[in-house]
Amino acid sequence: MISIIVPIYNAEKWLGKCLESLINQTIFNKLELVLVDDGSNDKSGLIIDEYAKKYTNIICTHTSNQGVSNARNVGLDLCHGEYITFVDADDYFDSCFIENLLNAMDKDCDIVCGGFVAEYSNKSITKCPSKEFCFDSKTAYYQFILGQEFDPHVTDKLFKREVIGEERFDSSIAIAEDRLFLFQCLKRVRKIKLIPIANYHYVINDFSACRREFNIKKYHSILVSKRICEEIILIYPEYQNWAESMLIDVKCQGYGDMYQCKAIKRFKKEYFELKKDIKEFSIKKKYKYSSKKHFFAFLAARIHPSLYCFLKNDMKLQYKK
Numbered sequence: 001m002i003s004i005i006v007p008i009y010n011a012e013k014w015l016g017k018c019l020e021s022l023i024n025q026t027i028f029n030k031l032e033l034v035l036v037d038d039g040s041n042d043k044s045g046l047i048i049d050e051y052a053k054k055y056t057n058i059i060c061t062h063t064s065n066q067g068v069s070n071a072r073n074v075g076l077d078l079c080h081g082e083y084i085t086f087v088d089a090d091d092y093f094d095s096c097f098i099e100n101l102l103n104a105m106d107k108d109c110d111i112v113c114g115g116f117v118a119e120y121s122n123k124s125i126t127k128c129p130s131k132e133f134c135f136d137s138k139t140a141y142y143q144f145i146l147g148q149e150f151d152p153h154v155t156d157k158l159f160k161r162e163v164i165g166e167e168r169f170d171s172s173i174a175i176a177e178d179r180l181f182l183f184q185c186l187k188r189v190r191k192i193k194l195i196p197i198a199n200y201h202y203v204i205n206d207f208s209a210c211r212r213e214f215n216i217k218k219y220h221s222i223l224v225s226k227r228i229c230e231e232i233i234l235i236y237p238e239y240q241n242w243a244e245s246m247l248i249d250v251k252c253q254g255y256g257d258m259y260q261c262k263a264i265k266r267f268k269k270e271y272f273e274l275k276k277d278i279k280e281f282s283i284k285k286k287y288k289y290s291s292k293k294h295f296f297a298f299l300a301a302r303i304h305p306s307l308y309c310f311l312k313n314d315m316k317l318q319y320k321k
Contacts, residue, residue: 002031002098002158003081007071008048009038011089014203015047021092023055026099033058034075039065044089069169069177076168082161086154086178090203097199101158109134110163110189115198116156127151129194137189141232142239144186145246148291149194154178156200163188174217176224183228214261218254219270225250245289248281252301252308259305278302 004022008015022033035048035058045062052060059078063071072086083102087093097114104112115128129149143150155178165188169181229243255274258264264271278301286298301308 001081002027002083002085002102003034003075003079004031004098005034005036005072005075005079005084005086006089007036007038007068007075007086008040008044008089009065009068009071010040010042010044012040012042012044012047014090014092014205015044017092018087018089019048019051021095021097022087023051024095025093025097026095027102029057030102031057031098032079032081034079035060036071036074036078037062038067038071039063067171067174069171069173073168073171076164084159084161084164085157087200088155088202090205091155092201092203094199094201098158100195100197100199104132104193104195105158105160106193109191109193110160111185111192112158113150113192113194114156114200115196116151116200116202117198119201119203121204126198128198129196132193132195134191134193136191137186138236140186140189140192141236142242143192144183145232145239145242146291147246150192152179152182154182155202157182159185173220173224176221179221180224180228183231214257214263214267216267218257219267222250222254222274241285241289244281245286245294248278248286248298249290249294251277252298253312255301256305256308256312260309 006018006022011018019033019035022028022031025031033055035052037045037048037060039062048058048060052058061074061078063074076084083105085098085101101112101114113129115126118125118127135143140150144152163185167181167184169177171177173180225247229247232243233240251274255271255278258267258271258274278298281298283299287295290298297308297311300311
C-alpha cells in the first residue's frame with residue numbers, strides 16, 4: 001500500500017482538482033489517501049468528508065489550525081502504507097504519477113524522486129532529472145547541496161516507510177520545513193533513484209500571502225539552511241565549501257525578498273546582516289563552488305538587491321514554495 005498525505009488549509013478552490021487527479025491514478029486501488037484538514041474556515045473540510053464517504057481507501061481527519069508541518073505529522077501518525085508520499089492540496093498530478101514512482105522503486109532504494117511542472121498563470125516550466133540514475137547516501141548530501149537534479153522538497157518523491165521511521169516535520173518552522181525533514185531522512189538512506197519524468201504539477205498560487213509579503217517565517221529558510229550547512233560540514237567536512245556556497249544562495253534570496261517586499265525597515269538588523277555576509281563571501285570561492293546562474297545572481301546581490309531580484313525572475317532560480 002502507498003499512503004498519500006495531503007495537508008489541507010482553505011483550499012476549496014483547488015481541492016477538487018487535486019483529489020480527482022489522485023482518484024484517477026492508475027493504481028488507485030493500491031493507494032491510501034490521508035486527508036488532513038488543518039482547521040480550514042472555508043468548505044475544504046466538507047469536501048474531504050464527502051470524498052471519504054465515497055471511497056473506503058480515503059481517511060480524513062480535522063485538526064485546529066497548527067500549520068502544514070503538524071498536518072503532515074498527523075498524516076504520518078495515521079497512515080499504514082509501506083510507501084509514503086506527500087502532495088499539496090493546490091497541486092494536481094498525471095494519472096501515472098504514483099505508478100511511475102512505484103515502478104522505479106527497487107529493493108535497495110529508499111527514495112525515488114521525479115520532477116515537476118511549475119504551473120504559472122501564463123506559462124509552465126518543467127524541472128526534471130536529466131536522466132535516470134542512482135546515488136548513495138554520501139552523494140545524496142552533495143546532490144542535496146547542489147539542488148539541481150535532486151530538489152530538496154518532499155512532494156515529488158516516494159519514500160520507503162522505514163527511511164522516515166519516527167522522523168517528523170518540525171512544527172516550529174513555517175518555511176523550509178520539508179527541506180529539513182528530507183535532510184534528516186538522508187541519514188538513513190542507502191540509495192536514492194532519480195527518474196526523468198515530471199508528473200507532478202505544482203501550481204504557483206499568486207494569491208498566497210507568503211508570496212506577497214516578507215515576515216519572520218520566511219527568515220526560517222535561512223536558519224534551516226544554516227543548520228543544514230553546519231550538520232553537513234560535521235558529517236562530510238570535504239563538502240564545506242559547497243555547503244557554505246549553498247547557504248549564501250539562500251541568504252541572497254532572503255536579502256532580495258526583503259528588498260522586493262519592502263520589508264527592510266521591519267527587518268533592518270537581519271537585512272544588514274545578510275548584506276554583510278554576502279559582501280564578505282569570497283567571489284573566487286563562489287565561482288568555484290557554484291553553478292553559473294547562482295554565481296551571477298550572487299554577483300548581482302553584491303551590487304544591489306534590485307539587480308538580484310531582476311536576475312532571479314529572469315533566470316528562474318526558484319520554482320518551489
